[in-house]
Amino acid sequence: MGTTMKDVARHAGVSVGTVSRYINGYRLKEINMKKVKMAIEELGFKENIIAKGLKNKRSMTIGVVIASLTDIFSTTIVTSLEKTIEKENYSMMLCDYNCNLDRLHRKIMFLQDRMVDGVVLFAGNENKEDVRRLMNNEIPVVVIDSNIEGIETDRVNVDNVGASFRATEKLIHSGHERIAVINGTKGDFIAEERLQGYISALNTYDITINDEYIRYGNYSSIGGYNCLMELLECKSPPTSVFITNYYMTIGAITAINELDIKIPRHLSLICFDRFEIMDVIKPSLTFIEQPTDRIGEMAGRILLKRIKGDMSQFPMDMRINTRMVMGKSIAPPGVTDH
Amino acid sequence: MGTTMKDVARHAGVSVGTVSRYINGYRLKEINMKKVKMAIEELGFKENIIAKGLKNKRSMTIGVVIASLTDIFSTTIVTSLEKTIEKENYSMMLCDYNCNLDRLHRKIMFLQDRMVDGVVLFAGNENKEDVRRLMNNEIPVVVIDSNIEGIETDRVNVDNVGASFRATEKLIHSGHERIAVINGTKGDFIAEERLQGYISALNTYDITINDEYIRYGNYSSIGGYNCLMELLECKSPPTSVFITNYYMTIGAITAINELDIKIPRHLSLICFDRFEIMDVIKPSLTFIEQPTDRIGEMAGRILLKRIKGDMSQFPMDMRINTRMVMGKSIAPPGVTDH
DNA sequence: AAATTAAATTGAAACGTTATAATTTTGAGG
C-alpha cells in the first residue's frame, strides 16, 4: 500500500500521464497497456480518490440527510438509493439530525465542506437557507417526500393524493361511511396530501366529513395507539380507519389487540407501508405499498444526472405510483362473520 | 466557496503559510491574526478538507459497516457513534451489505479506497481477509457485537452471558422451571453467548435442560412468531419464554395475540431490547435494555484513540453492562389473576 | 523514401493544503 501512480509508472517504464490515462480508460498502445496493467497488479496499486478529488473537484460522494437513522421508511429508501449510486462509483455520506434544526444546519455545512457532489434531502428538512446555499454553489439537491416552498428543486414523491383517495374509496366501496383517518403531523407536506386524498374521496361519494374522524398521530406508534383509542371513544365511532404510516399502524394494532377488537369484523383497516411484521399479523392487512426501491432509485438517478451537468427538465417533480396490496382487513360494516 | 488560502493570504497581505498556521491554531502575531481573521470572514473562506486530507493523509472520515440499514438496533448504535465522532470533526461513511458477503468485501475495499481513517464493523462481518488487510494497512478496526476469531481487534460487546443469566434467573426466581429461549441464529457469536447465559442459569438452579425449549428465530419477527407457535405445541409447553432480540419479540407477541394467550397469566415473558412499541404494549414487558448509546460511544472513543495512534491496552474487549427494566410480563407459573 | 498527418506519450504545471528550511523581524543585553 502507499504505491502511487509514480511508482507504477517507473515500474512499467512509462510516464505517470500514461498511467493516468490507463486508469481512466483512455486508449493507449497495446504494449503499454499490458505493461501498466502488470505493474498495477504487481504493486497492488490503488488509486487515491482523495487526490483525484482534489484535482477534478469531485468527491465522488453524495450527501444524504434523513431525519433519523432509526426511521425504517427512510433507511429503506436510502438502501436502494445507495445501490443506485454505487453503480456509478459514488459513495454516500449519510447524516441524520434527530429533529434538531441546528444540527441539520451543521450537517449540511458539513457535507458542503466535504465537497459532496450532490445532496438528497428527506422530508422535513425545510432549511431553506441551507438548500439555497447548496444550490448557489451548484451542488444539486433532490428532495424526497417533501416540497420546499419557494425553492425549485428536483423532487421525488409518491402520489399521496391518489393513493389516499383509492384507499378511502376502497373502504367506501365495501360500504363504509364512517371512515376515520389517522394522519401524520398536521401541516406537514405528506400529511396534507394524504388528507386531501381522503377528503376528496369522501366528497366524491357525497359522504359528509366528520372532523372528529380526522386525527393526527405524528407518525409515531404511541400516536397511532392514542388516536385509535380516541376514535373508539367517539359517540359514533368509525367503522373503518385509514392509517397513513407504518409506526402509527403498529400502535393502532396494539390498541386494537388490547381492546380485543376483531378485524375486520368490528373494524376495517387500511394502511400505508409494508413492514416486516405484516407477514405475521392476522388477519393480513390491506395496505398501500410505497415502492421504496423505486423512490430511492429515482432520486439517485436524477441526482447523478444533475451531477453530470444535465439540467434538462429541471425541476423534475417525480410522482411515483403506489400499489394496493389486498389483505383481509376490510369487510362491510356491521356484518358479523356468520 | 471557491476561495482558497491563497486568496485569503493575498487579501490579508501575508503568506499562505501564515494563513495555514492561523487555521490550525498556531500562534502568530496579534496583528496578523486579526488581518487573517478579517480576510477569512470577508471572503467567506472555508478550508478544503479534501486538499487537507491529501496532505496529511487523513480523510477525517471513518467507515461503518452494518448488515442492514433497516436493522434498528444497529442504526441506533450508529446514531450515538456518529454523535461521538462528530465531536472531533470526523464524519462517517455508513455502508450496509444486506447479508451478501461479496458486497461486504466490496464495501470494505470501497472504504479503504476512500482512505477512511478507521472502521467500525458490526456483528457478522466476519470477512477475515478484509479485516486483516485493513489492519495491515494500519487502519484501526473496532468490532461491535462480535468477535472475529483469530484476529485481534478492539471490540465492544454487551455482557451477553451475564444478561441472559439474569434474565433466566429472573424467571426462575418467580417459580418457573419450564423456561424456553427463542434465540438468534445458531452458531452466531451473540446467540451462543446468550445461550450460554441461559444454560448456565438453569444449571445453577439445577433445572434440567430441555432441548425442545431451545429455539432459533434468526433474529426475525417471522422467526419469533414461528418459534412461539412451535413452543406451545410441545407436549409440555413452557410456562415462560426468554426472547433474545427485538424482532423476534414482535413476532412472538403477534403469535401470542393471535392465540389469545394472556401475559403473564398463561405465559411469562422476558426479552432483549427496548423498542418504540414497547411503551404501548400491555402488559408492559420486562426486558433487558442494551445501552445502545454507550455501545456507540465506546466504539467511537476507542476508534478515535487508535486513530490518534494510542495503542495502549490493545486489543480492548469492552463489555458493557445491561440493565433489566421491570414490567408486568412475569408472574409465577400456573397462577390466575384472582 | 520523403512528407504529411494522426496517434500516443511525455513532462510539467496545476489542484489547495501542510511542512520545512531559509529568511526576516523583534527584542534584550551589552
Next chain:
DNA sequence: CCTCAAAATTATAACGTTTCAATTTAATTT
C-alpha cells in the same frame, strides 16, 4: 547602536492525481 538569539514569517517543495502543450512515434499518402 550593534550583536545575537528567539520568534515569526516566507517561499518552496511536497501530497497523488489530471490536464494540456509539446514532443515522439506510428501510419498513411505521394
